[in-house]
Amino acid sequence: MPLPKAELHLHIEGTLEPELAFELAARNGVRLPYADAGELSKAYEFEDLQSFLNLYYELMAVLRTEQDFTDLANAYLARAAAQGVRHAEIFFDPQAHTKRGVALGTVVEGLWRALGSSEANHGVSTRLIMCFLRDDSAESAMETLRAAEPYLDRITGVGLDSAEVGHPPVKFREVYEAAARLGLRRVAHAGEEGPPAYITEALDVLGVERVDHGLRCMEDPALVERLVRERVPLTLCPLSNVRLRTVDTLADHPLPAMLDAGLMCTVNSDDPAYFGGYAGDNFDAVRSTLGLDRERLRELARNSFLASFLEDDEELRARYLAEVETYVF
Ligand code: HPA
């Protein structure tokens, strides 16, 4: 049995495996500019975040119906469960779909058909986090938040993703203020490719409770000290960092130094279909390549549940934490 863990940084659109992409393309009569899944897999060589995002948005063309989103989410949940994920807080990118003419309701209802029965079907509890595309306008983000109001019983929080550099958190101040008034939890990608100042801004201006990635905090000792003091969780994605060349190799990943510094780190998969692994694969990679011992792995798993948005079900959180503490490696 794998180590029980929560996944806190997972873009559902990033779980679209080449085989499913072709299946959905055929079902929906969408033509992909690749002959087959094998040829498509060869396109998974990325230079940076933008080169990945180009493919990520291109392949979304195959997602059209509620059933497509249900199938996508069920495929992810089955894989995650097999790798010890007991709880998943799942990002989705509504604007990437609405701008293609797919209604927000189709996306949310489709995802919900998988998520709403996930505890029974997969043994995985879930939350849904709606992300704004930071390279789109703040007005578009605000319209998206307004359009989501009928679905807020299914949406736990808001996040911020897509191309980071040049799109600082402050651009979304009003949107995050409005989200807070609606009772939504707040997270944001910051410090993946963007500078440490974006992390500070996400905390101070957007009021985020977790920082997605946050890797570049290591360039600013005062910021590290603050993140440690305030116990701000960071949702790290080691295999993603390697594939998007945020670090040179996995052996160079700062995770051990971040744990030694006292940062509240978690390990996640980001876009597992694109970056070579799901949550358990990321844990296996940091164990074997970075030499993390059992107590460090247990700490990462414990952090994942402590940092999760399970405040409405503390009994469940306590059960997961007990599983982590009694886990025999
Ligand atoms: O790793 C990521 N970074 C920013 N935006 C994203 N959207 C999907 N994955 C990512």
Ligand SMILES: [Zn+2]
């Ligand atoms: Zn991400």
